[in-house]
Amino acid sequence: MAKNGHSGVMSDATVPTMRPAFAPWLSRSNDVTSVFLAAGQVPDLVNLAGGLPEPSVWPVEELAGLAAEAIRNHPDETLGYGPIPGLPALRDLIAARFSAGALRLSRENVLITTGGMQALELMGKVLLQPGGLVAAQSPAYLGALDAWMPHAPRYRAMRIEANDFDPHAALAGAQFAYTVPNFSNPSGRLVALPERQALVAAAHATGTWLIEDDPYGALYYEGEPLPRLLDLSAAERPGPYDGPVVYMGSLSKELAPGLRIGWVIAAPEMIAALATAKQGSDMCSSGLSQMLALRALQAGMTDRIRPEVLSIYRARRDALCAAMRQHLSADLDWQVPVGGMFVWATARDPRLDTDRLLHHAMAQGVCISPSSVFDPEGLDRRSLRINFTLNPPERLEEGCRRLARAIRAALAEVG
Numbered sequence: 001m002a003k004n005g006h007s008g009v010m011s012d013a014t015v016p017t018m019r020p021a022f023a024p025w026l027s028r029s030n031d032v033t034s035v036f037l038a039a040g041q042v043p044d045l046v047n048l049a050g051g052l053p054e055p056s057v058w059p060v061e062e063l064a065g066l067a068a069e070a071i072r073n074h075p076d077e078t079l080g081y082g083p084i085p086g087l088p089a090l091r092d093l094i095a096a097r098f099s100a101g102a103l104r105l106s107r108e109n110v111l112i113t114t115g116g117m118q119a120l121e122l123m124g125k126v127l128l129q130p131g132g133l134v135a136a137q138s139p140a141y142l143g144a145l146d147a148w149m150p151h152a153p154r155y156r157a158m159r160i161e162a163n164d165f166d167p168h169a170a171l172a173g174a175q176f177a178y179t180v181p182n183f184s185n186p187s188g189r190l191v192a193l194p195e196r197q198a199l200v201a202a203a204h205a206t207g208t209w210l211i212e213d214d215p216y217g218a219l220y221y222e223g224e225p226l227p228r229l230l231d232l233s234a235a236e237r238p239g240p241y242d243g244p245v246v247y248m249g250s251l252s253k254e255l256a257p258g259l260r261i262g263w264v265i266a267a268p269e270m271i272a273a274l275a276t277a278k279q280g281s282d283m284c285s286s287g288l289s290q291m292l293a294l295r296a297l298q299a300g301m302t303d304r305i306r307p308e309v310l311s312i313y314r315a316r317r318d319a320l321c322a323a324m325r326q327h328l329s330a331d332l333d334w335q336v337p338v339g340g341m342f343v344w345a346t347a348r349d350p351r352l353d354t355d356r357l358l359h360h361a362m363a364q365g366v367c368i369s370p371s372s373v374f375d376p377e378g379l380d381r382r383s384l385r386i387n388f389t390l391n392p393p394e395r396l397e398e399g400c401r402r403l404a405r406a407i408r409a410a411l412a413e414v415g
């Protein structure tokens, strides 16, 4: 790149054309991203890196029927521009589904978004200024870090499970705090009830917005779901919801990610701000997708497919953990997650650098996510994230065999 910030490109006529430089944040992506981008082209790769659902659970015919019906009977809503905050009937349905106990919601508490990803991006747009502070559960979801990267925030790491974690000190002075209490991506960790209560109390005391990002809340393989931060917050201050929790839901893991339907539940003041930001982002989420989501939820589709989804994913989690015990227990430590899509494993040998391991793993035909991408500073090289929802048991075992070989090669490299 030229010193003046412009890149010089020679045209066919060898006359230099000066193009404006890309924004500086783009150059901050690392070489792990390029490995991921190339992974799709590698034949016979066992991809344990993504967070993808099993496609066979999608109710294809039923969704196709609903789509045809929605376009024929509701051409204005499905093919025209819609209201920025979302179809009123879908906002009402989300408000009604989540209203329980002390939590009282109305349409003004709900914004429909283009996936949960857009909700994260909009939060950055409405709250972050350069150098602003985000208190983020550590390790943190890569997509959230990506969404906020253009705003160049500072990060304060929250290790919520640590004995000395002080939620007040963590939230004080931050523009917002970011958590994934149910089966965090990447750690698979479930935030315990006392920790949830302490976070919510700190948000109320400090006034800091507290994001509860919850795409995995329906994927509990054991035990009863814990109360949401949103419910705990409503119990602190009864009445129409006006508290500090910003809840983000999504149909991606419960139904199908291609619908790109997510939602935010928050105080009306926050919903109005996010809607203003959404106007400059995409005007409105796809009307066809919103109508499909509405009809699917009304027909109880997510509740109907959930038992099958849970039984496939539970069996795959068990298969992965059994294969890890057989092939990887000498090299890695991990905890069996109670839900979600990931096992987070940490190298026993401090010399094992998981960024290097990724390159050896690709050479062996398996792809994993190294911990550096979930660290805003990119410094954590001790852990890796392994997905278990996309591959059947025999491929998961093959992936573990290959990973064991890759670990041997990576350790041989450092002597």
Ligand SMILES: Cc1ncc(COP(=O)(O)O)c(C=O)c1O
Binding pocket: 051, 114, 115, 116, 117, 118, 141, 143, 180, 184, 185, 213, 214, 215, 249, 250, 251, 252, 257, 261, 262
């Ligand atoms: C923690 C977390 N938040 C948000 C998202 C975004 O999901 P989507 O945009 O598909 O709703 C994901 C997707 O993997 C995720 O893991």
